[in-house]
Structures are given as C-alpha cells and as structure tokens.
Amino acid sequence: MDPTLLQLEALDAIARCGSFGAAAAELNRVPSALSYLIKNLELEAGLSLFDRTHRRATLTPTGRRLLEQARLVLKERDGLTALASELRSGWEPELRVVVDGALPLAPVIRAIRAFAEPEVPTFLRLDVEYQEGVLHRFEQGAELALVLGFEGGGGEEGLHCTPLGELVLLLVAASDHPIASSKREDLDQHNHVELLVRDSAPAFEVDRKPSFMGNRNVMFLSDFQTKKTALLGGAGYGWMPAHLIADSLATGALVHLEQEVNRWTYFPQLVRRPDQPLGRAAQLFIANLCLPFEALVATE
Amino acid sequence: MDPTLLQLEALDAIARCGSFGAAAAELNRVPSALSYLIKNLELEAGLSLFDRTHRRATLTPTGRRLLEQARLVLKERDGLTALASELRSGWEPELRVVVDGALPLAPVIRAIRAFAEPEVPTFLRLDVEYQEGVLHRFEQGAELALVLGFEGGGGEEGLHCTPLGELVLLLVAASDHPIASSKREDLDQHNHVELLVRDSAPAFEVDRKPSFMGNRNVMFLSDFQTKKTALLGGAGYGWMPAHLIADSLATGALVHLEQEVNRWTYFPQLVRRPDQPLGRAAQLFIANLCLPFEALVATE
DNA sequence: TCCATTGATCAAAAATCCTGATCTAAACAA
DNA sequence: TTGTTTAGATCAGGATTTTTGATCAATGGA
Known part of the structure; x- marks a missing residue:
C-alpha cells in the first residue's frame, strides 16, 4: 500500500465538507476526480472507507479511524511547507553559540528563551566551554561566541567583535x-x-x-x-x-x-565571522542578549 | 509549495544512502528520476537542499533541517499503512464497552491494560454507568456490556450472555x-x-x-x-x-x-449482540477479562 | 409521481513521472 | 599534466497517473 497525499487530502476534504461534491469544489476539482482517488485508496488499503448504501456517502468506522491517521500525515506535511517558508524568509536551519563559562549565564538564558517560540524554526545549540575550548568550538563552526576577552582587548584573526561591558x-x-x-x-x-x-x-x-x-x-x-x-x-x-x-x-x-x-x-566580546551575514535567528539571539547583558555584568 | 511523498522519499533515501545513485538503486529507479524529483522539490520550496559544488552532492544545513521534517511526514505515512494493515487483519477501529459501576473494576482495569500495547490499533472507549444507564449505553452502540444481571438471571431480547460468576x-x-x-x-x-x-x-x-x-x-x-x-x-x-x-x-x-x-x-453477565462476530479487540478484551474476573468476584 | 442531487463509470485529454542516452565536471591515478 | 572514473544534470520520448466532462443509476424530497 502506498497512499498519495492527494488521496489523503481528498479523504480529509470529503470528511470535512460532508460530500464528494462540496469537497471537489474546495479542492478545485471535479467530483469524479475524488471518486477516482478514493476508489484507489480503498483498493490499495483493502478497506472500505465509505458507506455508499445511502445517497450521501458516509465514513465507515474504519474510514474514520484511518482519517485520524491521515490527518496526522497532512499535519506534518503542513509543518514541512511552513518550515520551508520560514527557512526561505531568512531563518537559519541551525544556530550554534559558544559561551565562556566565566561569563554570567543570566543574559544568555534570557536570549535562548526566545527560541522556544513556535514561530522560530531554528534549532539552537548552545555550548558552555572553558579556556581554549571556547575558541575551539567556535572554529568548529559555531556562528556566535561569547568570549571572555582577547589579549590586548581587541579583535584578532579578522573576527568581528562587539564589546559587552567588562x-x-x-x-x-x-x-x-x-x-x-x-x-x-x-x-x-x-x-x-x-x-x-x-x-x-x-x-x-x-x-x-x-x-x-x-x-x-x-x-x-x-x-x-x-x-x-x-x-x-x-x-x-x-x-x-x-x-x-x-x-x-x-x-x-x-x-x-x-x-x-x-x-x-576582562572585556567580554560577542564574536562572529565578518564575511557571512547574520541570519534572523542570530539577530534574534543578539537582540535578546545585548541589552540586559551590559546591565547584568555591571550589577552582578 | 506542495511536496510529494515521492520527493520526500527521494530526499530521505539520498541522505541515507549518501548518493543519488545508491538511493536510485534502493528505490528501483534511475538516478535521473531522483535528480528530477529533487530539482522540483528545491524549485517549489525555493531552497537549495544539496550542495553540488563538489562531486558528491551533500546536504546543505537547510537540506538537513528540511529532511528532519520530511522524515516526520514519512513516519506518519508509515503509521498509516501499518494501521491499514492492522484494520485489514481484523482489528476494529474502535471498541466501546460499558461496565455496571456495581461490578469490581479490578478485572476491567486489567483488561484495558492490554490496549496500551502499540500493536493494538483499536481505540478503546469504556463507560462506567449505573442502573438503566448501562443498557442505555449498550443500545447506543457499545459492542460489549458488563451488566449486573438480568431479572431471572438469564438473557433476554436475543442478546448473547456469558456468566461471570456472582x-x-x-x-x-x-x-x-x-x-x-x-x-x-x-x-x-x-x-x-x-x-x-x-x-x-x-x-x-x-x-x-x-x-x-x-x-x-x-x-x-x-x-x-x-x-x-x-x-x-x-x-x-x-x-x-x-x-x-x-x-x-x-x-x-x-x-x-x-x-x-x-x-x-446477582449473576453478572458479559453481554454482546449475537449477530455480529467479535473483532480482535473485543476478543482481546474478553481474554484478559474473564479469567481473573471469576477469581476476583469470589474473593473480593 | 417527478425532479434535484449525489456519486459511480468511462473514454479522452492533460499532467506527471520515468527512462536511457548524452553531457559536464570533479576526483583520482599515472 | 593527461586520461579515466564516477556522480550527477539535462533532455526528449514514452509510460503512467490524474483530471475532465459526459453519461448513468440510485436516493430522497416535493
């Protein structure tokens, strides 16, 4: 058995609209198209999904049960199109951040809270590292690093640095x-x-x-x-x-x-690579980080 | 954007096999078929999923992220085919049971535990009712009823009864x-x-x-x-x-x-309709119910 | 009773998908 | 460097699937 998304959409629409005709109108198809799709679905599944003894086709209990599962498939499919749209609009698929464990964690925790919002599709990975481990992780591909401060206080190796207080x-x-x-x-x-x-x-x-x-x-x-x-x-x-x-x-x-x-x-720095532009998730992280960071470093 | 299950299967197979060619062999297709599917998927999504600058096509971070969601879709699709196969092999889509609240619940609870097993696709609905409510619920369509006992002790209205002790x-x-x-x-x-x-x-x-x-x-x-x-x-x-x-x-x-x-x-009875045969879920329920029921009624 | 509506069926048209040959380019060895 | 191998893209033609519009049967309401 190999159901098609079209078949599942037809099943869902018919169940929602109450008839083949109404569902066909919703899907911008002709009723016979749905008839064809459902017939094949029933054939492949080896189950009878609709009761046609009465004029209006009604779902059998089996059909209702299968519809439940079909809607789960369609829901994940919708999640896929939504994700594609979000990625298209500038969200990174993943954001990796390193934090030096000597820095106060409170502003970082505030920043990662924003990633729990459902409209943020980006997977966040945050590593707390120590000493050389911070730069090591950054070189392995993290987009952002919160470092304790370079020797001399300024940037090096052509990295883009933003001071975060002291x-x-x-x-x-x-x-x-x-x-x-x-x-x-x-x-x-x-x-x-x-x-x-x-x-x-x-x-x-x-x-x-x-x-x-x-x-x-x-x-x-x-x-x-x-x-x-x-x-x-x-x-x-x-x-x-x-x-x-x-x-x-x-x-x-x-x-x-x-x-x-x-x-x-020390003069902590927000470090990133200057060549690649920041995605929306990185911007979101920084926006939720910078403002409270200065205040917290000063008072803590 | 309207992704096809074929496109998602191709994406998944290429990621698993590591190359278009190996994936094509697994799907019994020709590499150009996958090339066509993926090209369309990327076109409709408006995203580049594979990096073709090197010889072997490798997933971009965006492609990896989308693959995660694609696999969720395929997983639910597999759930659908599995459900269809189970329904085909005799499981009812839903089983409704009524229990008279005067009966001991322990054997019933043991019986419903069997429905937590993942290989049981049937949705179980159990209602505890009292007095006339028991038969009322049974007449509304429940497949099984555990009643306190009919007047006279025997069955009536042509129902199939099985004694469950006293x-x-x-x-x-x-x-x-x-x-x-x-x-x-x-x-x-x-x-x-x-x-x-x-x-x-x-x-x-x-x-x-x-x-x-x-x-x-x-x-x-x-x-x-x-x-x-x-x-x-x-x-x-x-x-x-x-x-x-x-x-x-x-x-x-x-x-x-x-x-x-x-x-x-009283002589409690397991009641069911004699005309329709028992499905696998009903049989499972009874099998897990009857044996302990006699014992528990006697000792409690 | 008639009539409107629902859905099945069917052949043809349209869209989609697959194939096999051909082509490009990267990786690799000599 | 050069030639070979391999991975994948491209393209036209063919196979398959889907859609359409017409036709038909059956149901339920006036």
Whole structure:
C-alpha cells in the first residue's frame, strides 16, 4: 500500500465538507476526480472507507479511524511547507553559540528563551566551554561566541567583535585559609594549592599548557561553580569571576587576597565571522542578549 | 509549495544512502528520476537542499533541517499503512464497552491494560454507568456490556450472555446509626434515609422510576464509592456490593442489617449482540477479562 | 409521481513521472 | 599534466497517473 497525499487530502476534504461534491469544489476539482482517488485508496488499503448504501456517502468506522491517521500525515506535511517558508524568509536551519563559562549565564538564558517560540524554526545549540575550548568550538563552526576577552582587548584573526561591558576576576580564598592572613608576595613562598578550571577543548594536551604556574600544586575543576565550592571548602586559592562570588565576599566566607596582582579586568566580546551575514535567528539571539547583558555584568 | 511523498522519499533515501545513485538503486529507479524529483522539490520550496559544488552532492544545513521534517511526514505515512494493515487483519477501529459501576473494576482495569500495547490499533472507549444507564449505553452502540444481571438471571431480547460468576449485594448501615441496632421489619416503620446510586441514563426521568421506595426519604448519589462514604458517615442505609465494603464490615464501621431481605445475589453477565462476530479487540478484551474476573468476584 | 442531487463509470485529454542516452565536471591515478 | 572514473544534470520520448466532462443509476424530497 502506498497512499498519495492527494488521496489523503481528498479523504480529509470529503470528511470535512460532508460530500464528494462540496469537497471537489474546495479542492478545485471535479467530483469524479475524488471518486477516482478514493476508489484507489480503498483498493490499495483493502478497506472500505465509505458507506455508499445511502445517497450521501458516509465514513465507515474504519474510514474514520484511518482519517485520524491521515490527518496526522497532512499535519506534518503542513509543518514541512511552513518550515520551508520560514527557512526561505531568512531563518537559519541551525544556530550554534559558544559561551565562556566565566561569563554570567543570566543574559544568555534570557536570549535562548526566545527560541522556544513556535514561530522560530531554528534549532539552537548552545555550548558552555572553558579556556581554549571556547575558541575551539567556535572554529568548529559555531556562528556566535561569547568570549571572555582577547589579549590586548581587541579583535584578532579578522573576527568581528562587539564589546559587552567588562568582567572582573578576583584572586580569592576561604577566610579561614592560611593564605587569607598572609601578606603580599607570599604566594610564591608557600606551596598553597591553586584551583583552576580545566580547559574544555577535547584534544587539549595538559603538557602543552603554558606553565605559568611552574610546578606549584594545582587542582583542576570542571567549572566555576565547582571551583567556588572547593574554594569555600578551603581547598586553596584561585581566580573567580566577581559576579559569582559577590555573595560569599559579602558574608565573609571568601576574602579578596592582598597580593601584587589580585584583580584582573576582562572585556567580554560577542564574536562572529565578518564575511557571512547574520541570519534572523542570530539577530534574534543578539537582540535578546545585548541589552540586559551590559546591565547584568555591571550589577552582578 | 506542495511536496510529494515521492520527493520526500527521494530526499530521505539520498541522505541515507549518501548518493543519488545508491538511493536510485534502493528505490528501483534511475538516478535521473531522483535528480528530477529533487530539482522540483528545491524549485517549489525555493531552497537549495544539496550542495553540488563538489562531486558528491551533500546536504546543505537547510537540506538537513528540511529532511528532519520530511522524515516526520514519512513516519506518519508509515503509521498509516501499518494501521491499514492492522484494520485489514481484523482489528476494529474502535471498541466501546460499558461496565455496571456495581461490578469490581479490578478485572476491567486489567483488561484495558492490554490496549496500551502499540500493536493494538483499536481505540478503546469504556463507560462506567449505573442502573438503566448501562443498557442505555449498550443500545447506543457499545459492542460489549458488563451488566449486573438480568431479572431471572438469564438473557433476554436475543442478546448473547456469558456468566461471570456472582456478585452479592448487602443491606448495610453505619454501626453507630440507629437502624443498626433495630430488629427485622423496622425499616418501614421509621423514616430512615435510603441511599441510592442515581441512574446514569441521561434522559431518564426520575418521576418514572419504579416507586418501590414509596415516599420514603432518599438520597441519590453518583456512584458506589460516594455512597460508601455517605454510609460510613451515617447518612442512612442502603445496598452495597459486598466486595466494596468487605473492609468496613471487618472493622465494624458498617454492619449488615438484620432484615427480612438483607442479601441479594446477582449473576453478572458479559453481554454482546449475537449477530455480529467479535473483532480482535473485543476478543482481546474478553481474554484478559474473564479469567481473573471469576477469581476476583469470589474473593473480593 | 417527478425532479434535484449525489456519486459511480468511462473514454479522452492533460499532467506527471520515468527512462536511457548524452553531457559536464570533479576526483583520482599515472 | 593527461586520461579515466564516477556522480550527477539535462533532455526528449514514452509510460503512467490524474483530471475532465459526459453519461448513468440510485436516493430522497416535493
């Protein structure tokens, strides 16, 4: 059995209009055309769908049941034409975005909410990555990246960058950790453990990592929330985005260390490729992102 | 845009097989046929689905997205052919069953579980009715009825009946109700309230109800569970299926009244029309119903 | 009873789809 | 570089399917 969409449309129209004639008028056909389609449908299905003993052809129970399923087919077909129309009107089929896990997630979450609307046909893929993993994911084909900030603050490699405010990282430790009461320049004197968020690039070899920490003791963590927990537990010291530890600094659970370099300001950027124009989904994402982002970075 | 199932099948096959040629072989066509179908699909959709700059045609992101939706259409189409095959092999499109609310529901619930299996295409409709409502619903077209028992115990009106064991109704009241301590023949002397389950036939006129209770005080309830609650609350006395009040009799919350007629045995019947043969769904229902029914009626 | 309406049937016309030959261009090996 | 292989596009003719308009039978209402 191999039903045609035409046959299913005829079945649906006849059931809705109540007669072959009315359905034929709706489909801009002649009644005999529908007669032909339905006859073949019944023949191929091996089922009798209409009861012709009375003048008006009425659906049999079998016909009604099959109609239910036929309407599911037609519904998906309509979904296909709608999708084609949307793609034609500028929506990307898929939008991939990378976010540096050090950035505040709240504005990103607000932006992805817009993709739940039914009129947005684009599939959204959002990856939260760390360190080199952010650019690695971007190079693999993501259309947008929210990065912590390039060295020097400006763009490089011919990428199009839009500044998104500023993000402060602070060197902190638990208030009951010995390092909290030590003075400047003490960091190199002791073998305190430095907490670091692990690079999320898959093929990244830990040996090739710039050995700025020398042979000090280090603890690698998967993300900043875990790192915060470890810091609060007194595992060691480390850099944290200010917005993630404002509460702990206020309660005094964490303290800002008094070191030569204990504060670093980054300038987060929205990065995209300059050659290819933004699709409607990318524009939607940016429109829902930028405005609140500035505000949230400032206050958090 | 009006895509054809052929076009969608071609799109799906090319994506699965990796090339026009392999897909053509799978569909028993010639490559140029698929070329023609896809060209028209792209033309009507106004989208480019394949990238032909390289030798092997590869799906564009747009093509991949549209393919996702196309596969949904084909999936529903397959569901349609499967449904047709099932209906052809003897499954009814719909099965309607009525159950008298006085009967134990457990065996019925076991029977309807079988209809959750995906290989059962039949839509099941089950109505729990009371009194005249049971036969009323059966006459409206239900294929099967589980009735409390006809007067005289046998079948009537040329219906096919199968006995399902026996069901005892007991005349009971709350143990702290005045009637509980009264002796036989007292029922007519006092104006105690009789609790009754209301007839569920929609057009049933309460005036035409056989006035066997004369002008006594009555309280109509929607079902036996509600009636049990009202009995436990001491609202009055009434008949209850034994299986529903076994627990309350055991704890002593309800007591079996000592009256001339305080016990009635019914013989529940599975009723169906003798002229039309049973479909597979009806057979499935009965097969899952009968065996446990006898056991449950006896023990409950 | 007649008459309007519904739908089936049929042959011819129209549209669609398939085929097989031919052509272009990319990938690949020498 | 050159020639070979392979994937797919294109095109005209043929096969198939669908549509049409006329005709016919049957039902239900006036």
